[in-house]
Amino acid sequence: MTEKENPGGARHHDDPGSIAEAGFLGRIIDKTGIVFAIGIVLSMAILINEVILRYLFNAPTIWAHETTIFICGMAFIYGGLYCAARDQHIRVVLIYDFVPPRVRRILNIAISIISAAACGMFAWASWIMVQRAAFMPDGTFRLERSGSAWDPVYPGLVKVSLFIIMSIMCVQFLILAYNYARKKPGEAQS
Amino acid sequence: ADMTLKFQSSDPSGNPNFILQQGWAELVKEKTNGKVAIELLPVKSIVAHTETQDAIAGGILDGHITDTSYFSGKDPAFGLIANPVGAWSAPQEMFDFMNKGGGKELMNELMNPYGLQFIGATTPGLEAFVSKKPLNGVDDLKGLKMRAPEGLVQQVFAAAGASPVNLPGSEVFTSLDKGVIEAADYSVFSTNASQGLHDVASNPVYPGFHSMPLVEVSMNKAKWDSLDAETQTAITEAVNEFALSQVAALAAKDKEAVEAAKAGGKVTVTDWPAEERAKFRKIAASQWVKVAERSKNAQRVYDVLTSYLEENGLIK
Amino acid sequence: MEIFGSFQALGIEYGTLVMFIVLMLLLLTGMPLAYVTLMVALIFALGWFGPTVVPLITSNIFSFVSSFVFVSVPMFVLMAAILDRSGIARDLFDAMKIVGGRLRGGVAIQTIAVAVILAAMSGIIGGEVVLLGLVALPQMLRLGYDKHLAIGVVCAGGALGTMVPPSIVLIIYGLTANVSIGDLFTAAFLPGLMLAGFYVTYILIRAYMNPQLAPIPSEDDDLTTAQKLKLLKGLILPMMVVVGVLGSIYGGIASVTEASAVGVFGVILSTLVRGEFSFGMLKGAALQALRTVGMIVWIGIGASALVGVFNLMGGINFVSGLITGISENPTIVLLFMMLILFILGMFLDWVGIALLTMPIFVPVIITLGYDPVWFGVLFAMNMQVSFLSPPFGPAAFYLKSVAPPDISLATIFRSLLPFICLQILAVAMLIAFPGITGR
Numbered sequence: 001m002t003e004k005e006n007p008g009g010a011r012h013h014d015d016p017g018s019i020a021e022a023g024f025l026g027r028i029i030d031k032t033g034i035v036f037a038i039g040i041v042l043s044m045a046i047l048i049n050e051v052i053l054r055y056l057f058n059a060p061t062i063w064a065h066e067t068t069i070f071i072c073g074m075a076f077i078y079g080g081l082y083c084a085a086r087d088q089h090i091r092v093v094l095i096y097d098f099v100p101p102r103v104r105r106i107l108n109i110a111i112s113i114i115s116a117a118a119c120g121m122f123a124w125a126s127w128i129m130v131q132r133a134a135f136m137p138d139g140t141f142r143l144e145r146s147g148s149a150w151d152p153v154y155p156g157l158v159k160v161s162l163f164i165i166m167s168i169m170c171v172q173f174l175i176l177a178y179n180y181a182r183k184k185p186g187e188a189q190s
Numbered sequence: 191a192d193m194t195l196k197f198q199s200s201d202p203s204g205n206p207n208f209i210l211q212q213g214w215a216e217l218v219k220e221k222t223n224g225k226v227a228i229e230l231l232p233v234k235s236i237v238a239h240t241e242t243q244d245a246i247a248g249g250i251l252d253g254h255i256t257d258t259s260y261f262s263g264k265d266p267a268f269g270l271i272a273n274p275v276g277a278w279s280a281p282q283e284m285f286d287f288m289n290k291g292g293g294k295e296l297m298n299e300l301m302n303p304y305g306l307q308f309i310g311a312t313t314p315g316l317e318a319f320v321s322k323k324p325l326n327g328v329d330d331l332k333g334l335k336m337r338a339p340e341g342l343v344q345q346v347f348a349a350a351g352a353s354p355v356n357l358p359g360s361e362v363f364t365s366l367d368k369g370v371i372e373a374a375d376y377s378v379f380s381t382n383a384s385q386g387l388h389d390v391a392s393n394p395v396y397p398g399f400h401s402m403p404l405v406e407v408s409m410n411k412a413k414w415d416s417l418d419a420e421t422q423t424a425i426t427e428a429v430n431e432f433a434l435s436q437v438a439a440l441a442a443k444d445k446e447a448v449e450a451a452k453a454g455g456k457v458t459v460t461d462w463p464a465e466e467r468a469k470f471r472k473i474a475a476s477q478w479v480k481v482a483e484r485s486k487n488a489q490r491v492y493d494v495l496t497s498y499l500e501e502n503g504l505i506k
Numbered sequence: 507m508e509i510f511g512s513f514q515a516l517g518i519e520y521g522t523l524v525m526f527i528v529l530m531l532l533l534l535t536g537m538p539l540a541y542v543t544l545m546v547a548l549i550f551a552l553g554w555f556g557p558t559v560v561p562l563i564t565s566n567i568f569s570f571v572s573s574f575v576f577v578s579v580p581m582f583v584l585m586a587a588i589l590d591r592s593g594i595a596r597d598l599f600d601a602m603k604i605v606g607g608r609l610r611g612g613v614a615i616q617t618i619a620v621a622v623i624l625a626a627m628s629g630i631i632g633g634e635v636v637l638l639g640l641v642a643l644p645q646m647l648r649l650g651y652d653k654h655l656a657i658g659v660v661c662a663g664g665a666l667g668t669m670v671p672p673s674i675v676l677i678i679y680g681l682t683a684n685v686s687i688g689d690l691f692t693a694a695f696l697p698g699l700m701l702a703g704f705y706v707t708y709i710l711i712r713a714y715m716n717p718q719l720a721p722i723p724s725e726d727d728d729l730t731t732a733q734k735l736k737l738l739k740g741l742i743l744p745m746m747v748v749v750g751v752l753g754s755i756y757g758g759i760a761s762v763t764e765a766s767a768v769g770v771f772g773v774i775l776s777t778l779v780r781g782e783f784s785f786g787m788l789k790g791a792a793l794q795a796l797r798t799v800g801m802i803v804w805i806g807i808g809a810s811a812l813v814g815v816f817n818l819m820g821g822i823n824f825v826s827g828l829i830t831g832i833s834e835n836p837t838i839v840l841l842f843m844m845l846i847l848f849i850l851g852m853f854l855d856w857v858g859i860a861l862l863t864m865p866i867f868v869p870v871i872i873t874l875g876y877d878p879v880w881f882g883v884l885f886a887m888n889m890q891v892s893f894l895s896p897p898f899g900p901a902a903f904y905l906k907s908v909a910p911p912d913i914s915l916a917t918i919f920r921s922l923l924p925f926i927c928l929q930i931l932a933v934a935m936l937i938a939f940p941g942i943t944g945r
């Protein structure tokens with residue numbers, strides 16, 4: 001491939017990683033991404049396997065679809081955290097881009113704090129969900145299952161993961177807010 | 191109204207079930223002299239259909255009208271009571287068990303700890319079976335690639351020699367059409383017909399032999415307990431009346447759809463002989479035990495159910 | 507605390523208005539989109555009810571990420587990321603140059619053709635916009651095409667996935683309205699092609715009126731037949747992938763979602779054949795897929811939560827009251843519905859719009875005596891507009907996530923305007939001439 005011919009000029013494939021303001025946590029989040037990325041490839045392999053088993057051998061599995069949904073669901077949730085650490089979520093920057101760096105810094109701080117507060121609320125709400133998904137009414141531990149013939153614990157796992165990831169996301173936004181605040185205006189855009 | 195209760199249905203708004211459930215909401219208003227109004231919301235309007243139990247317990251919704259098997263993941267007992275494949279050959283048998291045979295008490299024993307009160311049961315009736323190729327009995331199920339939903343139904347078909355494929359409802363049509371699957375557990379005959387399933391799978395089995403879901407009407411227990419006895423009775427009566435009218439209405443619709451299908455000449459409706467149905471039920475009953483082993487409550491459901499069926503001569 | 511529940515004093519009318527204003531304001535602060543709808547859902551959950559209702563939002567996040575229909579999105583994005591890292595896409599466009607080289611706007615038209623083929627392979631949008639954004643956009647820019655035209659073609663073409671069968675929008679509509687999904691697919695086929703036809707016509711008109719917008723590659727004249735044949739080899743592998751995917755769907759080998767995995771598999775095999783495969787390449791592609799789905803899915807997540815909160819506020823009764831109260835005249839009611847869909851399309855993801863409006867619109871449409879199948883196609887056509895319309899235009903966001911950084915969202919939205927007009931024209935055609943659906 002000849003990158004230089006691209007008029008856009010920036011379709012490079014090197015990985016910028018997490019942004020500096022995301023700190024140490026951001027770097028861990030960035031590195032852990034590979035686990036979920038492999039998950040996406042694995043889902044593909046599982047689906048292909050299922051198609052082959054069903055079509056050629058008339059032997060569909062009872063686990064392929066639920067497992068694929070589970071793996072992709074985990075990748076979806078983690079993907080949100082991954083983009084937060086890398087500041088790759090899409091923003092409508094019509095105003096954001098035209099304000100001076102000083103205002104932009106304040107916006108960054110405010111957005112990070114608000115997002116942290118929201119994620120905190122969501123972590124709390126997920127915890128309520130986890131309590132019902134991880135414990136029976138009598139208090140014994142039992143992860144919620146799918147109820148299918150195979151009956152995996154995927155729904156319970158996804159709910160627990162949602163709680164964990166929301167909590168991490170909350171901390172990540174607090175770190176971002178702190179680091180945006182620490183930087184002097186003007187350096188805000190690294 | 192003094193009180194408006196938000197109920198979420200597991201049916202979409204254009205579905206005949208939902209339209210009949212709106213009749214129930216009217217009936218409640220009538221029977222409580224306008225004191226209680228039901229705001230009936232279609233599936234997924236507040237939360238997903240598998241999440242209503244939590245939403246009711248948490249005070250987000252007041253109640254739901256839904257297939258109990260959606261909560262099989264919480265406790266296999268829900269799956270077993272919701273669709274004990276082969277136990278009932280007509281809606282009335284299930285209603286008798288619920289109202290007079292201890293079913294209602296059993297449901298509340300299961301649901302109260304989750305913060306829900308079971309008010310009464312209804313059902314769309316015996317589901318019809320959708321198939322591309324002619325099925326004349328249990329032997330034809332061998333190797334049949336078919337879609338079955340969660341739980342017992344899937345297990346029973348596997349035990350009967352079919353190859354159940356786990357597909358969501360939204361992929362049933364395209365998969366049948368293109369032949370990814372050859373048959374599907376879906377809904378009652380008239381609904382299958384109006385959603386066009388018979389256009390792509392022209393050998394339905396009617397009346398169905400495999401499934402008659404329990405649709406529960408239940409609500410937040412604390413809220414229920416706060417109602418006076420008169421109101422409670424009125425709501426309960428409304429549920430029972432609605433159940434009977436729903437069964438009658440859908441049976442009539444089914445009959446009409448079957449006539450239309452036969453007259454159309456493109457669909458071959460098969461009815462299974464009694465001995466084939468008996469064979470299938472026997473296979474089904476063998477699977478109940480397996481579900482019963484999965485939890486204490488499931489075992490309890492199994493015990494109550496089998497003793498009721500035996501006492502009433504419904505199984506030999 | 508006093509604040510919880512205090513919003514109820516606004517009443518549902520002003521509550522709805524305030525909701526739109528807050529949504530708009532938050533969008534403009536530059537807050538990541540993924541959090542904007544979630545944030546509004548949270549504000550209204552707390553303000554209208556109180557903390558007890560907040561689990562509604564997390565419950566909807568859980569249900570959203572656990573649905574099978576979205577599995578095809580990471581598959582398509584992965585396919586795109588692998589194509590982007592191999593030479594397949596470039597060779598494909600080089601070969602296509604020969605086929606349509608002398609035609610002004612030929613490459614843009616071919617992109618639309620590729621988009622229609624992709625639309626027949628997938629039932630959802632997201633993946634295709636990313637795919638075309640990575641594959642077709644750079645090629646058009648390389649050939650000197652006008653930036654705006656190229657961007658518009660990619661977004662509008664990439665959004666065709668839910669207009670051309672199979673389509674998840676139509677499937678969900680069929681389940682809601684209790685009508686035959688087969689009938690919906692049949693009825694949507696021509697309107698889908700009509701829309702693609704509008705795009706092609708528009709490209710031709712623009713290109714012939716202003717040849718600078720779509721230069722014809724001059725090098726073609728010098729090519730010998732042997733060279734041309736060599737270039738045409740570039741068509742073979744992509745065509746085999748397309749045949750594999752379409753064949754697996756229409757041959758009854760795989761379900762629509764599984765077929766998206768067949769596509770990825772085919773592309774990986776192609777890189778092996780070309781000797782371009784490496785684990786580093788696959789790793790890079792998978793990581794790109796992870797971040798792209800992270801963006802795409804989180805943009806969609808908030809809408810279902812927001813609709814849940816709005817419906818709990820009494821939104822369903824409010825909207826159906828609005829519609830039935832507007833007029834006795836069915837045509838006006840219908841046009842009003844189109845207006846509602848258009849406005850919602852500016853703020854919500856299609857999942858949210860479908861959840862909110864289908865249950866309300868379908869019974870009304872049937873009462874008014876309209877054909878629900880035709881309306882389903884009309885609904886899907888409206889969703890085409892919603893994918894593109896600012897400020898919340900998912901197709902624009904998907905493209906932005908993979909386009910060169912110097913292409914701004916403002917540029918993308920400006921490029922989309924003529925295509926939005928074409929989509930609205932298509933909506934009008936469907937209303938004026940329902941016969942296009944064959945009904």
Ligand code: NA
Binds near residue numbers: 626667668673
């Ligand atoms: Na499609």
Ligand code: NA
Binds near residue numbers: 851854891892895896
């Ligand atoms: Na839009």
